[in-house]
Amino acid sequence: MPVTQNMNQLKPTVLAKNDADEVPAISVQGLVKTFGHSSNQITALDDVSIDIQQNEFFTLLGPSGCGKTTLLRLIAGFELPDSGTVLLHGEGIEHLPPHMRPVNTVFQSYALFPHISVADNIGFGLRMLGWDKAKITNAVEKMLDMVRLSDLANRQPDQLSGGQQQRVALARALAPAPRVLLLDEPLAALDLKLRKEMQIELKRLQDQTGITFVFVTHDQEEALTMSDRIAVMSAGRVLQVGQPKEIYNAPEHRFVADFIGDINVLPGQVKHRQNGKLVVMIAGGSEVHLPDDGIQSDSLFVAVRPEKATLAKSGTGALSGVVNNIVFFGSGTNIHVSLSDGVDFVVQTQGSETGLSLGDAVSVNFADSAAKVLRN
Amino acid sequence: MASTDQDISLSASETLAHARRVDAQRKTRARWILLSPALILIGLFGLMPLSITLVYSFLKPGSFGGVEWVFSLDAYIQFIAQRDIFDDTLSVNWSYLSIFSRSIGLSLGATIGALILGFPTAYFIASKPADQRNFWLFLITLPFWTNLLIRTYAMLLIIRDQGVINTGLMSLGITEAPIEILYTDTAVFIGLIYSYLPFMVLPLYASLEKLDLRLIEAAYDLYASRFRVLTNVILPLAKPGIVAGCILVFIPGLGAYITPELLGGGKKLMIGNLIAIQFGSSRNWPFGSAAALILMAVVMVALLLYVRHSAKEGHSHG
Numbered sequence: 001m002p003v004t005q006n007m008n009q010l011k012p013t014v015l016a017k018n019d020a021d022e023v024p025a026i027s028v029q030g031l032v033k034t035f036g037h038s039s040n041q042i043t044a045l046d047d048v049s050i051d052i053q054q055n056e057f058f059t060l061l062g063p064s065g066c067g068k069t070t071l072l073r074l075i076a077g078f079e080l081p082d083s084g085t086v087l088l089h090g091e092g093i094e095h096l097p098p099h100m101r102p103v104n105t106v107f108q109s110y111a112l113f114p115h116i117s118v119a120d121n122i123g124f125g126l127r128m129l130g131w132d133k134a135k136i137t138n139a140v141e142k143m144l145d146m147v148r149l150s151d152l153a154n155r156q157p158d159q160l161s162g163g164q165q166q167r168v169a170l171a172r173a174l175a176p177a178p179r180v181l182l183l184d185e186p187l188a189a190l191d192l193k194l195r196k197e198m199q200i201e202l203k204r205l206q207d208q209t210g211i212t213f214v215f216v217t218h219d220q221e222e223a224l225t226m227s228d229r230i231a232v233m234s235a236g237r238v239l240q241v242g243q244p245k246e247i248y249n250a251p252e253h254r255f256v257a258d259f260i261g262d263i264n265v266l267p268g269q270v271k272h273r274q275n276g277k278l279v280v281m282i283a284g285g286s287e288v289h290l291p292d293d294g295i296q297s298d299s300l301f302v303a304v305r306p307e308k309a310t311l312a313k314s315g316t317g318a319l320s321g322v323v324n325n326i327v328f329f330g331s332g333t334n335i336h337v338s339l340s341d342g343v344d345f346v347v348q349t350q351g352s353e354t355g356l357s358l359g360d361a362v363s364v365n366f367a368d369s370a371a372k373v374l375r376n
Numbered sequence: 377m378a379s380t381d382q383d384i385s386l387s388a389s390e391t392l393a394h395a396r397r398v399d400a401q402r403k404t405r406a407r408w409i410l411l412s413p414a415l416i417l418i419g420l421f422g423l424m425p426l427s428i429t430l431v432y433s434f435l436k437p438g439s440f441g442g443v444e445w446v447f448s449l450d451a452y453i454q455f456i457a458q459r460d461i462f463d464d465t466l467s468v469n470w471s472y473l474s475i476f477s478r479s480i481g482l483s484l485g486a487t488i489g490a491l492i493l494g495f496p497t498a499y500f501i502a503s504k505p506a507d508q509r510n511f512w513l514f515l516i517t518l519p520f521w522t523n524l525l526i527r528t529y530a531m532l533l534i535i536r537d538q539g540v541i542n543t544g545l546m547s548l549g550i551t552e553a554p555i556e557i558l559y560t561d562t563a564v565f566i567g568l569i570y571s572y573l574p575f576m577v578l579p580l581y582a583s584l585e586k587l588d589l590r591l592i593e594a595a596y597d598l599y600a601s602r603f604r605v606l607t608n609v610i611l612p613l614a615k616p617g618i619v620a621g622c623i624l625v626f627i628p629g630l631g632a633y634i635t636p637e638l639l640g641g642g643k644k645l646m647i648g649n650l651i652a653i654q655f656g657s658s659r660n661w662p663f664g665s666a667a668a669l670i671l672m673a674v675v676m677v678a679l680l681l682y683v684r685h686s687a688k689e690g691h692s693h694g
Contacts, residue, residue, distance in 0.1 A: 076597060077597075078593055078596075078597075097596070098593070098596045098597045099596050099597070099598075099599045099600055099601055103597075104597055104598065105593075105594070105597045107590055107593070107594060109588075109590055111588065111590040111591050111593065111594035112594075113591060113594070113595070113609060114591075114613070115612045115613055116612075124595070124598050124600075124608075125598035125599050128595075128598055128599040128600045128601075128604060128608075129599050172598070173597075173598075176598070176599065
């Protein structure tokens with residue numbers, strides 16, 4: 001039984017990530033899950049298939065209600081799929097109850113047992129697995145050390161701060177050395193500073209234990225900073241799976257572009273196609289040349305990140321407009337430009353001095369390579 | 377100028393302190409006025425009868441009921457010992473002690489029975505969607521719409537030899553002769569469980585309803601089987617409800633009167649019946665008072681022991 005594996009036997013750090021030869025740690029195929037009855041049925045997961053590699057930090061990202069938590073609960077075994085399979089290291093586990101699956105969950109609410117001490121919380125899974133006492137004590141000490149809570153072993157959970165409770169929840173879920181650790185928005189309840197610390201802590205723990213992490217969040221920044229790969233979900237579907245850079249720089253879908261960071265989305269019309277290039281007429285009358293990836297429709301959307309665009313004197317650029325808002329946010333300034341057809345376009349600049357004031361007429365420029373075609 | 381400023385600020389702070397004092401006095405007065413109706417009720421109908429009982433238990437019985445105002449410990453002695461009518465020597469009298477221990481045994485049994493029946497019921501209600509729970513709680517409280525006496529008579533009709541159970545069993549050919557239930561300890565036991573079950577279910581429900589279902593999921597996720605989720609998570613967390621339910625069943629069960637009177641046929645006495653007899657046909661008010669106080673003392677000691685124990689446990693957690 002893999003779950004009874006001792007912490008010592010765990011592969012330490014530095015493991016080849018995304019090794020194509022390896023069996024995926026988790027492979028879900030054609031998962032469908034609906035809630036409710038015929039009249040008011042909600043489809044939480046609509047034919048979802050994902051492969052999560054071993055030792056990967058994999059993030060399910062999406063707004064609330066997109067099905068990411070349902071997917072996590074299906075992997076943990078709290079819900080059973082209507083159809084589809086869940087493979088853990090190649091073995092079908094979709095029929096097993098949660099206590100038979102060698103995966104552990106870190107809950108959003110931590111769900112620490114209030115009636116037992118921190119050490120007993122961490123040792124709970126090991127006791128249930130029937131480890132002998134000395135081994136449990138040993139493992140618990142190691143886990144306490146790993147999450148830096150050795151001083152608080154005998155406290156009750158309600159005597160800990162939010163961040164400490166979070167670390168106990170992590171230690172409790174990691175103690176039985178699960179094949180896969182599932183994390184359901186574990187940082188959502190923490191304040192910003194603590195959240196940043198825990199993000200680093202989580203990455204460290206993942207490196208140290210070599211356990212596959214499946215992380216659920218609605219925070220795109222968190223997803224970008226922590227993940228090896230991200231799956232962006234919306235309305236029960238997986239829209240795009242890729243490394244953070246791919247997701248950010250090359251969103252394939254309008255929803256993904258909108259959800260990950262700030263982006264300007266402009267409606268456009270295909271003027272003509274030639275030599276694998278699309279010549280697209282965008283609002284304001286300028287042309288952009290984009291790679292043709294086989295999109296059929298003639299009306300589409302073109303996306304440009306705010307930091308990829310620049311401003312110039314009126315009449316010198318592709319798009320013209322009027323400055324209608326200047327928002328300083330610390331490391332830079334966002335300049336909102338109202339384009340001639342009324343669309344709002346945001347340009348991000350470094351620093352706080354822009355030399356612009358409201359009502360100035362300006363031109364917006366961006367390279368063809370900065371523009372992306374989005375599927376609607 | 378500076379000194380004047382100081383004077384003003386000093387007198388201002390004095391005024392403030394005075395205002396605070398007056399305000400505090402007013403609050404104290406208001407508190408006592410608001411508490412007084414309850415205090416008067418408790419004093420008049422709680423403490424006074426208790427004091428009378430206490431005083432009576434140390435007097436001699438009057439020949440036609442009531443008491444003779446002569447100090448005596450006979451009532452307490454009578455409870456544990458009997459005086460030989462010829463040579464006045466004392467020997468242990470088991471008859472009252474056995475009634476006492478039977479009462480404790482029956483009440484304890486009924487408490488355990490009610491817990492076993494009540495826990496799944498309470499869990500069932502607590503696991504219903506929030507908008508349906510009130511309906512199920514309403515069903516639990518439904519028996520209270522009818523007087524306990526009437527319900528106990530109904531029970532009598534069900535379990536007697538010609539009752540629904542026995543005629544049913546006989547017509548099905550399961551038994552030839554009726555099973556004797558009425559006027560046995562079993563009848564009292566069943567009656568006690570029936571009478572006090574709601575008092576078990578309600579506090580159990582109150583603690584199970586607060587139970588965080590995610591804790592159950594967490595335990596289940598950490599390799600606990602259903603049974604171990606129950607023993608390791610649900611039961612410990614429902615402990616306050618279990619304790620409250622047990623107290624609410626055990627204590628009234630111990631002093632039960634109607635149930636043993638009707639279902640026990642007056643032959644199988646419990647303390648409640650013993651006390652009633654002393655104030656009725658036996659005309660021994662001091663003995664009745666003493667029995668009532670002994671019962672109360674036992675219950676109080678048991679509760680104090682429990683409170684001490686749980687306080688210690690709570691402290692070790694702290």
